[in-house]
Amino acid sequence: PVPAPPTTPARPQLGLQAIAAATALALVVSVGVALGGSGGAAVEDAAGTAAPTGQTTTVQVDALHMRFSPETITVPAGNRLVIDVTNKDTMVHDLVLATGQSTGRLAPGQSGRIEVAVVGRSIEGWCSIIGHRQQGMVFHIKTTGGDSGGGASGDGASGDGGGAHAMPGAAGQRPAVDLMKPPAPGFLARDPRLAPVPDGTVHRYTFEVAEAPGEIAPGVRATRWTYNGGTMGPTLHGRLGDTFEITLVNNGTMSHSIDFHAGMVSPDANMRDINPGERLVYRFRAEHTGIWLYHCATAPMPVHLAAGMFGAVVIDPPDLAPVNAEYLMTQSEWYLGAAGGPIDAAKVAAGAVPDLVMFNGYANQYVHRPLRAKAGDRIRIWVLDAGPNEPLSFHVIGTQFDTVYKEGAYLLRRDDPLRGGSQALGLLPAEGGFVEMTFPEPGTYTFLNHRMVDGDRGAMGKIIVE
Numbered sequence: 001p002v003p004a005p006p007t008t009p010a011r012p013q014l015g016l017q018a019i020a021a022a023t024a025l026a027l028v029v030s031v032g033v034a035l036g037g038s039g040g041a042a043v044e045d046a047a048g049t050a051a052p053t054g055q056t057t058t059v060q061v062d063a064l065h066m067r068f069s070p071e072t073i074t075v076p077a078g079n080r081l082v083i084d085v086t087n088k089d090t091m092v093h094d095l096v097l098a099t100g101q102s103t104g105r106l107a108p109g110q111s112g113r114i115e116v117a118v119v120g121r122s123i124e125g126w127c128s129i130i131g132h133r134q135q136g137m138v139f140h141i142k143t144t145g146g147d148s149g150g151g152a153s154g155d156g157a158s159g160d161g162g163g164a165h166a167m168p169g170a171a172g173q174r175p176a177v178d179l180m181k182p183p184a185p186g187f188l189a190r191d192p193r194l195a196p197v198p199d200g201t202v203h204r205y206t207f208e209v210a211e212a213p214g215e216i217a218p219g220v221r222a223t224r225w226t227y228n229g230g231t232m233g234p235t236l237h238g239r240l241g242d243t244f245e246i247t248l249v250n251n252g253t254m255s256h257s258i259d260f261h262a263g264m265v266s267p268d269a270n271m272r273d274i275n276p277g278e279r280l281v282y283r284f285r286a287e288h289t290g291i292w293l294y295h296c297a298t299a300p301m302p303v304h305l306a307a308g309m310f311g312a313v314v315i316d317p318p319d320l321a322p323v324n325a326e327y328l329m330t331q332s333e334w335y336l337g338a339a340g341g342p343i344d345a346a347k348v349a350a351g352a353v354p355d356l357v358m359f360n361g362y363a364n365q366y367v368h369r370p371l372r373a374k375a376g377d378r379i380r381i382w383v384l385d386a387g388p389n390e391p392l393s394f395h396v397i398g399t400q401f402d403t404v405y406k407e408g409a410y411l412l413r414r415d416d417p418l419r420g421g422s423q424a425l426g427l428l429p430a431e432g433g434f435v436e437m438t439f440p441e442p443g444t445y446t447f448l449n450h451r452m453v454d455g456d457r458g459a460m461g462k463i464i465v466e
């Protein structure tokens with residue numbers, strides 16, 4: 001007998017799940033054949049316990065911008081259903097139902113039809129092109145006046161399309177947040193420009209800690225823990241040798257603190273937890289140039305940081321080249337808890353996949369409120385990865401960096417004799433630097449975390465060049 005190959009403890013379990021899934025699939029297929037039986041693709045019965053009414057409901061559904069519109073339709077139980085789908089998008093889509101019917105692939109401009117004999121229960125649908133369902137191309141059929149429970153959902157998910165799902169894209173369901181939704185018309189993005197160094201060599205600030213409600217993505221509100229009210233604290237900007245004096249005031253309901261990487265001080269007193277109603281003065285001198293993280297250092301640290309208690313200190317290197325504009329992008333993550341509530345500390349502790357990855361405290365804010373430049377402009381973008389967990393590979397589509405500065409040193413300079421160029425500034429949590437670039441011609445240049453799943457979770461923005 002052949003000895004069993006060594007396996008990790010997880011593998012047999014995965015194998016069993018796979019077998020179970022295959023068995024379940026085989027069952028569904030055989031039931032489908034038995035019920036459908038008309039020679040074509042297997043079609044599952046959708047009638048449930050509803051008696052046929054003899055009526056037909058016809059709906060028009062458009063596929064556009066990676067969405068079905070309308071996304072949810074309601075059909076009187078017992079009616080026949082005809083769905084006419086028109087692909088108004090610029091790419092190929094289809095609509096398949098959990099019961100087995102499909103429009104087939106639809107080229108842009110093409111239409112297709114699905115007919116359901118009798119609808120008696122909820123049915124889920126989606127676009128079957130790989131990745132589209134995870135991007136949010138889902139479709140819900142609901143019934144009135146009949147057995148609307150326990151629908152054909154395809155993967156055991158609930159038929160309640162309005163609910164938030166914890167894991168984006170898990171089991172092909174709509175992500176917890178719809179990042180394709182625009183923010184409200186009055187939405188103001190955080191100013192992405194780095195303000196100039198203020199006068200003087202001593203910079204005094206008061207940071208008030210408060211737990212405050214706010215928006216972190218279009219339509220997504222949460223209770224952030226903040227320095228001065230924002231998802232990210234104020235940006236401090238100074239020169240080598242400057243002194244910073246920050247008075248931290250705890251107006252929150254729990255202990256908080258602050259840790260400035262930009263200074264060298266004993267953590268014991270300066271970074272201590274202060275309780276609600278207390279204050280402390282934190283003083284440091286800028287001994288080294290660069291972009292530095294500050295964050296709350298109260299346990300559990302990743303929770304306090306991700307909840308909004310972080311920011312940037314920029315200490316200019318002495319010989320910075322002139323540029324047309326200077327920006328700052330700080331990446332952080334959010335782990336959604338209850339609607340409007342605080343961050344989910346259990347997700348953070350588990351190292352879960354973040355629900356949102358954002359620049360300057362709001363997912364995709366510069367997609368909706370782009371930066372602007374002119375062809376030929378030279379810009380500098382300071383970049384900081386606040387984390388707490390995700391790395392950042394900062395890339396701008398359509399241009400190259402001719403100057404890269406990371407963690408206190410130039411990796412590349414504009415007059416590089418080898419004509420070297422750079423495509424991404426790679427940063428681990430708490431690392432920072434800047435990149436400089438020019439724009440060859442007018443267009444829309446997207447900047448993003450080229451760890452693309454994080455770009456797709458909101459670490460993205462646009463620069464419109466005229």
Ligand SMILES: [Cu+2]
Nearest residue numbers: 256296298304
């Ligand atoms: Cu804190």
